[in-house]
Amino acid sequence: MRFSCKRGISSLIAVVALLVVVCLPTRAADKAGTIRIGVLQFGTVAWTLDTLKHQGFDKAGGFEIEVVPMAAPNAAQIALQGGAVDMITTDWLWVNRNRADGRKVQFVANSTALGGLYVRGDSGIKTLSDLKGREIGIAGTPVDKSWLFLQAYAKKTAGLDLKKDAKPSFAAPPALNEFILRDKLPAVLNFWPYGARLKAAGMTELLDMKAVLKGLGLEKPAPMVGWVFTESWSQAHPELLKRFLVAVDKTNAVLRDSDPAWVRLKPLMKAATDADFAALRDAHRDGIRPDELRVDLPAIQRLYALLAEEGGEELVGKSPTLDPATFLQAGGSTP
Missing domain, CATH: 3.40.190.10 (Periplasmic binding protein-like II)
Known part of the structure; x- marks a missing residue:
């Protein structure tokens, strides 16, 4: 999709x-x-x-x-x-x-608070490398800060260029929650209030953005x-x-x-x-x-x-x- x-x-x-x-x-x-x-x-x-x-x-x-x-x-x-x-x-x-x-x-x-990357439990996505060739729904625009952080982190830790190696698409946060809950998307990068609801609904938080920032060299959240x-x-x-x-x-x-x-x-x-x-x-x-x-x-x-x-x-x-x-x-x- x-x-x-x-x-x-x-x-x-x-x-x-x-x-x-x-x-x-x-x-x-x-x-x-x-x-x-x-x-x-x-x-x-x-x-x-x-x-x-x-x-x-x-x-x-x-x-x-x-x-x-x-x-x-x-x-x-x-x-x-x-x-x-x-x-x-x-x-x-x-x-x-x-x-x-x-x-x-x-x-x-x-x-x-920033949010994170959330996946369906039945998506088969267990690590960042599993995003290769998969669709990712992203809240905001191509220059949303969380998306940029995730791209940099994927390059550093998994050798992935998510813009090319995955299939990113962009939509409003509420729509992304609907898409993943209805099995229209396997993974979404969403803002924290929507991510909290996804976790409550049983979705898996694959990556918290605070962990991403730490992986990029920040000692504590910014x-x-x-x-x-x-x-x-x-x-x-x-x-x-x-x-x-x-x-x-x-x-x-x-x-x-x-x-x-x-x-x-x-x-x-x-x-x-x-x-x-x-x-x-x-x-x-x-x-x-x-x-x-x-x-x-x-x-x-x-x-x-x-x-x-x-x-x-x-x-x-x-x-x-x-x-x-x-x-x-x-x-x-x-x-």
Whole structure:
């Protein structure tokens, strides 16, 4: 089975995202102590912010959060660039690419969760070498970071060029889950929330992306997704940002340690089964370990060089190197 996204879909999404942002109200002046955060309607960041508010960490920190629902990542990115929100979550590749284009945005780590490569138990795929000649469904696009990591890892450990030796195809994450569960695909590379559901449904995780990164030379997982905002906003509100990040740290501690906190979140998680719920909870917890959220800048720079080599200008844009100022700080979650 071969499938791919049709031409024009990405352009249509961009247009819809722009229309969504145009319709958002803009502020003549900031409401003191309020952070407007663009959040995907069914995204996992909503779990963090909902818990933060429920625990009262916003009130204790002297700030308010205004959640602005977003239909797609493009919409959130455009909203940030247009000033309709103060903050979003996205990866540092997007931040670095925008800095190279003159848009000064910055990143603070939020999660190391990446997902993995999942196979059917009856697929006959037991090792990476077994992917030769087999179909692989991949979430995102040909320059998705997990796909690039997997390609580099396959070359290093199995001598495979997955673009040539396997049969990669690209689709949306929910579609990939349907394909593998209905035996239309033997293997999929998917983002962690969808991978958690696949494991709960009995699929085998052949490779976790954290293990892939370790195999590529990283001593510990690299935080890929984080809180993103403009330099001008962070410079104008340094104390507000600091209080917010302290509240996030407290929230992550609750989510790591408290099972009742997750029971309260269960309706928001849209987990179809108890197994789905447990898998999503455990995967989220695995992505917010405090020691792994610290940015090791030299390691991130090595990772960037690898991504630039595999993905080229289509992935990294005009920047052949990683701008250290992409990260508000390296070595902690509080500026």
